[in-house]
Amino acid sequence: MRCNFAFILIASSFLSLTSGEEAPVTIKLHSEVPALQEWGAETQELLVRWHPRISNLLPTEGFKATRILEFRIKKTDKGVGATSGNRITVSSHWIEKHPDDVGMVVHELVHVIQAYSSAKPWWITEGIADYIRWAIFEGKPQSWFPRPAQASGYKKGYRVAAGFLLWLESGKAPGIVKKLNTAMRHRKYSDEIFKNATTRSLDDLWNDYCGLE
Secondary structure, three states, rough: OOOOOEEEEEOOOOOOOOOOOOOEEEEEEEOOHHHHHHHHHHHHHHHHHHHHHEEEEEOOOOOOOOEEEEEEEOOOOOEEEEEEEEEEEHHHHHHHOOOOOOOOHHHHHHHHHHHHOOOOHHHHHHHHHHHHHHHHOOOHHHHHHHOOOOHHHHHOOOOHHHHOOOHHHHHOOOHHHHHHHHHHHHOOOOOOHHHHHHHHHHHHHHHHHHHOO
């Protein structure tokens, strides 16, 4: 049997539970790179703290996000980060070059908590994850987000969609992220969600956001 020399550490939010309370968040860290063990342990603790915060930002009646996760640092020079089910995997090469990029792992934690059975439309899935990462965790101002002045530019997802969602949350449609998240969990997403919340179509809202005619 091939042996991978890895460090495994389990972090959990230890709380005395009373009836009706949530179980603690438990995250198992598996590092294939000894030199990144300390970085992994610090990031692991950050994930334990942020799991309940993100869960509170993305509530859906009757839904409970998994509170048992795996966090793997993979020895590889490919990729950045990825999520499958309750497992977050990050590239050792990326972390070695960008040790301050813990926000990337927060983005992946959002995907675990989202738990969508289908990621389509992907711009909503990635837009919400980047909204939580950049607007909430990183605290970036509206002016920081890219705003491509082109029709349906929100379909670029990630930071572009995140900035659009922040703009909506800040005035046009407070609570839109929660509505979109719940619709995605129930596989009931529709562009009409935007119109119902604002009386404006999705594309009209994007045009307003970008100052397009």
